[in-house]
Amino acid sequence: MMRKSKWSSLWLILISLVLLAACSYGSDSGTTTGGESEENAAAEPKKGGKVSIPIVADPTFNPWHPNAYAESNVVNRVLFSGLTQPGEDLAPSPDLAKEWETSENELEWTFHLRDDVKWHDGEQFTADDVAFTFNEIVLNEELGANNTSYFQNLKEVQAVDDYTVKFILESPLAALPAYLSFNTEIIPQHIFEGQDPWELTSFNKEKPVGTGAFKLKSYTSGQNVVLERNEDFYGEKALLDEVEYKVLADVNTHVAQLLSGELSIFALDDLSAIDRIESADNVGIYARETPRFFWIITNQNDEKYQDVRVRQAILHSIDRQNIIDTVLKGYGTIADAGIAPALKEYYTDDVTRYDYDPERAKELLAEAGWEDTDGDGIVDKDGEPFTVDFEIGIQGDLEAVSQMVQQYLMKTGFDVKLNAMEWNAMIQDVVVNRDYEMSLNWWRYPADPDLSAYMHSNAVKGNNIPGYKNPELDKLLEAGAQTSDVEERKKIYAEAQKLMSEELPYIFLWYPQEAQVRANNLKGVPDLAFGDALHYIHEWYIAE
Amino acid sequence: MVRFLLNRLGQSIVLLLIVSIITFFLINLAPGGPASTMRMDATEEERQAMVEKLGLDQPIMVRYLDWITNAVQGDLGTSFTSSEPVLQRIMERIPYTIELTIFTIIISVFFGILFGVMSAIKRGRAQDHVINFVSVIGLSVPAFWLGLMLILLFSITLGWLPSSGVGPRGTEFDLWGWISHLILPVLILTTTVLPHIVRFTRSSMLEVISQNYIRTARAKGAKESIVLYSHALRNALIPIITIIGMLIPRLLSGAVITEAIFGWTGIGTLIIEAARGRDYPLVMGVTMVITIVVVVCNLLVDLLYSRVDPRVKNV
Numbered sequence: 001m002m003r004k005s006k007w008s009s010l011w012l013i014l015i016s017l018v019l020l021a022a023c024s025y026g027s028d029s030g031t032t033t034g035g036e037s038e039e040n041a042a043a044e045p046k047k048g049g050k051v052s053i054p055i056v057a058d059p060t061f062n063p064w065h066p067n068a069y070a071e072s073n074v075v076n077r078v079l080f081s082g083l084t085q086p087g088e089d090l091a092p093s094p095d096l097a098k099e100w101e102t103s104e105n106e107l108e109w110t111f112h113l114r115d116d117v118k119w120h121d122g123e124q125f126t127a128d129d130v131a132f133t134f135n136e137i138v139l140n141e142e143l144g145a146n147n148t149s150y151f152q153n154l155k156e157v158q159a160v161d162d163y164t165v166k167f168i169l170e171s172p173l174a175a176l177p178a179y180l181s182f183n184t185e186i187i188p189q190h191i192f193e194g195q196d197p198w199e200l201t202s203f204n205k206e207k208p209v210g211t212g213a214f215k216l217k218s219y220t221s222g223q224n225v226v227l228e229r230n231e232d233f234y235g236e237k238a239l240l241d242e243v244e245y246k247v248l249a250d251v252n253t254h255v256a257q258l259l260s261g262e263l264s265i266f267a268l269d270d271l272s273a274i275d276r277i278e279s280a281d282n283v284g285i286y287a288r289e290t291p292r293f294f295w296i297i298t299n300q301n302d303e304k305y306q307d308v309r310v311r312q313a314i315l316h317s318i319d320r321q322n323i324i325d326t327v328l329k330g331y332g333t334i335a336d337a338g339i340a341p342a343l344k345e346y347y348t349d350d351v352t353r354y355d356y357d358p359e360r361a362k363e364l365l366a367e368a369g370w371e372d373t374d375g376d377g378i379v380d381k382d383g384e385p386f387t388v389d390f391e392i393g394i395q396g397d398l399e400a401v402s403q404m405v406q407q408y409l410m411k412t413g414f415d416v417k418l419n420a421m422e423w424n425a426m427i428q429d430v431v432v433n434r435d436y437e438m439s440l441n442w443w444r445y446p447a448d449p450d451l452s453a454y455m456h457s458n459a460v461k462g463n464n465i466p467g468y469k470n471p472e473l474d475k476l477l478e479a480g481a482q483t484s485d486v487e488e489r490k491k492i493y494a495e496a497q498k499l500m501s502e503e504l505p506y507i508f509l510w511y512p513q514e515a516q517v518r519a520n521n522l523k524g525v526p527d528l529a530f531g532d533a534l535h536y537i538h539e540w541y542i543a544e
Numbered sequence: 545m546v547r548f549l550l551n552r553l554g555q556s557i558v559l560l561l562i563v564s565i566i567t568f569f570l571i572n573l574a575p576g577g578p579a580s581t582m583r584m585d586a587t588e589e590e591r592q593a594m595v596e597k598l599g600l601d602q603p604i605m606v607r608y609l610d611w612i613t614n615a616v617q618g619d620l621g622t623s624f625t626s627s628e629p630v631l632q633r634i635m636e637r638i639p640y641t642i643e644l645t646i647f648t649i650i651i652s653v654f655f656g657i658l659f660g661v662m663s664a665i666k667r668g669r670a671q672d673h674v675i676n677f678v679s680v681i682g683l684s685v686p687a688f689w690l691g692l693m694l695i696l697l698f699s700i701t702l703g704w705l706p707s708s709g710v711g712p713r714g715t716e717f718d719l720w721g722w723i724s725h726l727i728l729p730v731l732i733l734t735t736t737v738l739p740h741i742v743r744f745t746r747s748s749m750l751e752v753i754s755q756n757y758i759r760t761a762r763a764k765g766a767k768e769s770i771v772l773y774s775h776a777l778r779n780a781l782i783p784i785i786t787i788i789g790m791l792i793p794r795l796l797s798g799a800v801i802t803e804a805i806f807g808w809t810g811i812g813t814l815i816i817e818a819a820r821g822r823d824y825p826l827v828m829g830v831t832m833v834i835t836i837v838v839v840v841c842n843l844l845v846d847l848l849y850s851r852v853d854p855r856v857k858n859v
Contacts, residue, residue: 057625057817057820057821058625058626058817060625060626066582066586066590066593066594066597067581067624067625067626067821069581069582069583141589141593142593143593144589144590144591144592144593144594144597145590146582146583146586146590147583148587148589148590149585149586149587149590152587198597198627199627201626201627201628204626204627205626205627205628220713220809221626221633221636221637221809222636222637222640222809222810222813222814222817223709223710223807223809224709246708246709246807247807247809247813248708248807249804249807249813249816249817250804250805250807252692252805253695253707253708253805253806253807256692256695256696256699256700256707256708257699257707257708259700260695260699260700260703260706260707261703262699262706262707262708421575422575422576423576424575424576424577424580424581424820424822425574425575425576425580426576427576427580427581427584428575428576428577428580429575431580431584432579432580432591441584443585453585461588462587462588463584463585463587
């Protein structure tokens with residue numbers, strides 16, 4: 001009897017502890033969740049509050065650092081500013097540069113800078129900072145800075161006076177203002193001069209000095225980065241008091257924290273969680289267009305893929321709409337060329353379409369000499385069956401998508417071996433060594449239709465990973481790069497898209513839409529993809 | 545005793561050396577080096593610049609010899625991803641893992657022995673069956689799944705506990721903030737070790753209470769609680785101490801998953817970051833630190849063993 005009562009009291013204590021925990025946490029959870037529906041939100045922007053954004057690893061506070069990956073971009077976009085930023089229509093709009101013009105031959109671009117910009121440490125921002133960033137960091141080949149591939153045509157940047165810079169190019173680059181809005185933030189000369197820009201830990205990891213709407217308040221490795229409002233910001237002062245980036249390696253945790261009100265906004269990569277988010281009251285999902293396209297590439301050094309009919313047969317074999325509807329939960333549109341609908345001015349659907357048509361695929365294969373002669377369900381030519389080594393990296397939805405693609409291709413008569421591997425291993429095989437047969441992935445690019453970097457013959461050692469060469473497409477891509485006249489470019493890129501869809505340098509799959517998830521009480525976020533909306537974080541606010 | 549310690553020290557050094565060689569060569573042979581962690585659209589020149597900067601164009605033997613020479617002098621190198629000293633990055637993170645581990649061990653040992661003893665003395669009865677059943681469930685449920693389920697229940701549905709982070713620290717520290725962040729990760733880690741302690745305590749107790757001296761004690765009319773806790777448990781504890789020592793490495797590996805799920809800023813999340821970023825020096829550093837912890841734990845267990853059981857002499 002005595003022993004029994006001892007156990008009962010132990011259980012009683014435990015239960016009371018849990019209940020106590022419940023009460024005290026529950027009492028303040030209301031303030032963090034605060035989920036009000038869109039309709040009830042205050043119309044008037046309100047000052048104060050903070051947003052929480054997930055990042056998967058510690059960031060590097062230097063946009064040019066070779067280790068500044070996606071998690072750094074979302075922080076650096078807020079800490080620093082670029083000369084331009086993506087506008088509401090994604091076309092480049094002013095940021096540090098008020099306006100710009102190009103010379104007659106399009107080899108010189110002049111940018112007129114704002115004169116009211118201060119670095120977070122109080123120093124004045126000038127044209128010298130821009131010249132330094134480009135001449136000493138971007139153009140210094142030994143450094144191997146991030147994103148330099150966009151500036152390979154750039155010869156030098158001259159500071160004409162304190163608030164004017166001139167970009168001198170080797171050949172015309174109509175996309176320059178767009179490139180300057182894409183992870184191309186300016187860093188301070190007065191801190192980096194004479195220093196090794198990658199070893200300057202006091203800046204890159206501890207105390208970054210930018211010109212953005214928020215400045216660093218605190219940073220705890222592996223835990224969070226907290227930014228506070230920059231009261232000296234040159235634009236409209238931010239409404240939020242703080243922006244917190246939480247380091248959360250596990251993406252399932254992102255969804256859990258969003259639902260529990262601990263995270264405010266992010267772009268959802270794995271769409272399998274979307275149903276759970278849709279059913280939550282305090283969170284909304286917004287489909288956003290982005291300049292991205294998903295593709296399958298076939299190695300053009302392999303003879304069997306050089307025949308365009310084979311590439312077309314592959315595309316006819318895949319029911320892309322079904323993949324979009326099931327795996328992507330509808331967040332995407334079928335692509336038949338590379339210029340995404342997000343680039344409204346340049347996108348056209350007047351291209352060759354490839355419906356899901358396995359019979360047509362078989363016909364095309366037969367025309368190319370591949371037929372199932374021995375009745376084993378696999379097409380063959382000269383006694384050789386059509387085998388495919390299909391390599392993909394494991395990330396987001398890629399594995400699920402690839403499994404569907406494999407099934408579709410096998411139905412047409414390809415013998416597909418799917419090899420899903422860790423991401424870095426895939427990059428090593430496919431991108432670095434080009435030792436692959438077929439792969440599936442995507443490109444995200446700055447908001448400009450110039451896809452030379454991915455399809456021009458000159459880029460076969462660069463990002464033209466399939467190794468596709470076509471003089472006709474080269475000519476169109478060059479023409480598009482050489483004029484900044486929008487009307488003329490529209491015509492050129494309409495033609496280029498037609499050619500892409502006929503020739504399939506990439507086997508285009510779809511243009512994905514970003515599923516942007518965010519707390520209902522977060523307002524003022526422009527109708528842009530999450531990454532682009534960060535440029536306008538000073539307009540975001542928390543509604544009661 | 546001194547000879548024993550010197551002997552163990554020698555063994556430990558050999559062990560550390562072997563672990564360092566295996567880890568160094570394995571991570572360097574893994575497909576995709578630091579240059580493959582760059583953006584997919586990085587150019588060949590950008591990748592080459594990184595390889596040269598990190599000295600990865602040197603033969604692997606040269607790099608290992610460089611690393612080990614510096615390591616024995618206490619310099620674990622510079623992290624590829626952050627350019628900070630590896631030791632500094634580890635030292636920033638290790639207190640958080642120690643915190644989790646200490647709480648887990650205290651709770652697991654207390655409840656493990658309690659339930660183990662209870663299960664043994666109620667052998668074959670309802671309490672015994674319930675404890676065994678729950679232990680088996682605890683052993684078989686994967687930590688990541690249980691973690692997500694607990695987040696779903698306690699953070700999302702009930703809103704009682706935060707789903708991740710270490711809570712406010714430094715000047716903003718508050719007691720409940722600290723404890724509330726600890727509860728779920730400690731609970732998960734506890735499920736990975738507690739059932740082992742329960743089962744070992746149970747079998748150890750059963751073995752001891754069937755022995756003659758316990759029967760003698762009872763026959764002499766000693767109180768049941770004195771028989772159980774003073775005579776039986778003291779002897780039953782010896783194998784339990786061994787198992788606790790052996791569970792510490794398990795706890796550290798469990799921390800990798802638990803910390804990742806709960807965004808806990810410890811050594812577990814650090815090794816994930818290091819592996820993901822192909823940060824070779826950091827992977828080496830964390831592995832060596834964990835190996836040292838395991839070696840030290842084993843040594844402590846051996847020493848404690850001889851204290852608890854005078855029959856065991858480390859001479």
